[in-house]
Amino acid sequence: MDANTWWVLIGTALLGLSSGVLGCFAFLRKQGLMGDVLAHAALPGICLAFMITGAKNSFLFLIGAAITGILGSLCINWITRYSRIKEDTALGLILSVFFGLGIVLLTQIQHSNNGNQSGLDKFLFGQSASMVASDVQWMAIMAGLLLLMSFLLFKELKLLCFDASYGQSLGFSMRGLNLLFMTFLVIVVVIGLQVAGVVLMAALIVTPAAAARYWTEQLSTMVWISAVMGACSGVIGTWISSFGYNLSTGPLIVLAATMMFIISMMVAPQRGLLSRLVRLMKTRRELAREQHINSIYTYMEKEQVLKVSLLDLQTQYPISTHVLSQLKEEGLIHMEEDHQDIWIGFTETGWKAAYDTVLTNRMLEMWLMHEADLASKLPNGEIVSKDSIPEHLVPELQKLMIQHQCEPKWNPYDSNQRMKERVVSP
Amino acid sequence: MTDYWIILTGALVASACGFLGCFLILRKMAMLGDAISHAVLPGIVLAFLFSGSRDAVPMLIGAAIFGLLTTIIIQTLRGQGVQSDAAMSVTFTALFSIGIILVSLFTRQVDLDLDCVLYGEIAYVPWDPLKLGGMDLGPRAVWLIGAAFFISLVVITLFYKQFKLCAFDPALAAAIGIPVTFFHYLLMGLVSLTTVASFESVGAILVVAMLIVPAATAYLLTDRLSVMLGLSIGMGTTSSLVGYWIAKLLDASIAGCMSVTAGVLFLLAFLFSPKHGVITRWWIR
Known part of the structure; x- marks a missing residue:
């Protein structure tokens, strides 16, 4: 393996780690599809960031994507709160409309002859092989920050997952906490876009968490298992794709995570299929x-x-x-x-x-x-x-x-x- | 003439999807269209590998098989106690990954453009005509989507009462002897058929948008299922008309503009719907 593969390996492991941790909370809040929605909603933000600054800078893209991602999740909240539309419908609605807007902006950029827009659509499918040291360092900082924050706010997030109204009565601002959690999720999704692309980001959020859920009834244990599984699938995916054969990393990571999910579903001690049988x-x-x-x-x-x-x-x-x-x-x-x-x-x-x-x-x-x-x-x-x-x-x-x-x-x-x-x- | 065909295709996609979307929304399975439209990728690639051509029929069959497979896997996982959202995302991302890996494994044999499969371009629809005995019968996509729409129209009309009951109260439906599971899979079959027939020519994003957004708009405007179905078709057709016009004006992606227009229509209904609108309710109070 050359030096760059090592960087990619570290990057995907970090991504798996942080998405595994945050995914647990999203999974328990039944917001497994949120990752998918946020990944799609990031596109208009990325396009806008490019249109306004004219620069192809990962950090600017992150900010743009975070803004539209949070806006999207706020819209979902508003729609479910102020109308009788159910959450799943709101999710699909925001996903398709925001992504539609993103495509409109993308075509606008392409038609405005702005030369170096070619990197933009790489965000759609992910291009982990092109990750370099600076990308990974930047990812490491973000992932570390996210892990630290979820460690510090563990109790509050737990409350948010299991009994939000009790948390409200204790005096926590659950709306604020929800917004904060969405911000975390958006950051993880935007980091992941580079590796896995829009569609597969949803898997990195949900699959390790769903697999971890089979092994334990304890949130802290579940977070650990999910983090380890996320990191392992990142490493396995990158490792297999480094063999050559022209296989892209993103799908391999997702398949590794899916394999872990299937194995967990089969053999987990309490909830697994075999033990139930x-x-x-x-x-x-x-x-x-x-x-x-x-x-x-x-x-x-x-x-x-x-x-x-x-x-x-x-x-x-x-x-x-x-x-x-x-x-x-x-x-x-x-x-x-x-x-x-x-x-x-x-x-x-x-x-x-x-x-x-x-x-x-x-x-x-x-x-x-x-x-x-x-x-x-x-x-x-x-x-x-x-x-x-x-x-x-x-x-x-x-x-x-x-x-x-x-x-x-x-x-x-x-x-x-x-x-x-x-x-x-x- | 080109404009006319594109608008017709858009309107047909909107009607077919909006019609079925109503039932999906009522059964709280709105994201299923999204899941199906991604999960059929391996079916398309496999069909391509076996038939060795870009012919529509094998691709359609491959995609339809995987569409149904997706719904079956999702349903099985849910039966095993996996929560619904997780079952969906695990299934469709896994199948999509398999699809991408198949594409990259057989790059030489498979001349498929991923962007094109997923984000298909409605503007190219008129350049792919259906020819029968040398006669030009209009774009193939129009026939394909029209047929899908016709089939779902017939099936839903035949079993309207059953579908209605299953959508609103599956427990009661099961109690009075309606085979709920059968109607569930029938609906899922229709959704996969429609999704598959449309998305190859107009792109996944427009299909997902049209499955959800017009139906959600209609849901805010009425309390009657029959009216909702009609309104949903109307909303979808309007957004495809206005969307096309805006796309011409801005020289932007047609599918994107149609989705955004549908979103704007939803926003209007969200704010000003006579019964459920945010501003209307505020005004009345």
Whole structure:
């Protein structure tokens, strides 16, 4: 790699870092498309800066772009506040009108024979390969400033993301903060325009943040992950494009970020697709196991037998032999095969497990039937679920079960089991 | 004659987009047009690579496939719990990047000008006529966009009630047995068709502008969907007429001027709409 590639590498890493940090806040405020809008709204500013000064200076372009970008975001605020237009419509409206204006100005510049306008349209698609040391130094200063500001204002920005009205009531000027945040975002977008171009800037804002969201529920962690992912995609993109093959850096950076997003979506521990799939399978397995125990118990209770034939059971309940053999391995049931049928009975531990399961299920049923009457017994808003039935509710529910004659009638914990005397053994 | 064709193309794009834009705005998916018009790039490049010509039909098919693919990916991501704006930007930027990389990988085979694909020039429309048996039938773009407009007009008229209910209250629509998902994809299909048919000849920016701005203007002027549809078409056509005139006057980009004119019309409605205008409400108070 030559010296210039190193500069580009540093530049894209810095860009990824700062856009990753700010992107988190934009993402959480559901303003993921704001990056796209601001990038488009920068065009008239860049053209105006060129028309007024006649100079091709990155810093002047930045100021022009920042002015129209902030104006655009203000317009979006006004439109959503003072009319019934929704935010997504306002975003698209400002994007297309501002960009249209930019194109009009661009054609004006081209038609005014102003010789050296050729660099302007490079801003549209990005030209990271042409970055030189001075560009990177300038970018580094801006990125450093942005990172410092977001570090200092972290608490305020957090408030802005999660509960703006609470922040307002604490005495923070949320409108001012919003404007400040938009300014940060505009600066990052304008820096990024040089690297990624108008269209792909949106990705640098959103994609690392969306990927980071999969890994954590904590904003500070999310910002770190997103920053690292942004920086990594910048480095990877630049690195791949330095191989030659005439591949431009911007799209490669975006694809690197997208790959990270896809990987995060798949394998993230809590929210990832794979872990959700595993959880789903586990729940299914547990539910099936419980259903089987329940079915066998209920059948025995109803028919007053201690052993059931698989064939009879299957006429009434959906039974899978796979789950049955699993139960047998756990030592909950024993199965005796004769020449045409399988006889199923509970073991000692099986009886207890079955009784507990059935009892909980029926108590829950009672709760669901009488939820409205019993709600007053739960003053602290406790939750009744399969895993936790509040202690003081149990006698009430047992009374109801007896009333409805659905208390589990085989009680393995009770020595004088009420039902056992009436049992007709098979 | 050239002027006439350009204005007709502009008006057709405005009508086709403005018509569908109403539904997009009501379903809060206004940015979808933007997403689609960028995400179809790989489809165009692939079609170009396979057919080896700049013929419109394969390109249209390639673009339409990727347009639908975009909406499907966005919908799937949203189904996975990704918030809507992020799902959109992640999808379209990724597809657009793939498109750009394909272009740069096959530069020698693909003679595509990116600027032209994305910011297509409406001024060139009259120089690309549709010829049938030696007869000049007028610009190809007019036929293409006209056909797209006609198809969406027919589909929407046939299922007007269903689309209306899906736009305003999808939950109720689902409850009374309307296949909401099917109508969602039908609408998305129409949007991709219209976007793809128009943007190759007039540029992405005009398509996005016409999808959103006239419909938003109409939304401020009326409370009835049928009136809104009519007004949106009217607003779009007006902006393409006035925009063309201004572009002639200033010697500037036609698509840009049309978008800006639509923006000015929106500003007027925003300020002076009889019911929702900022100044009107202030005056009444």
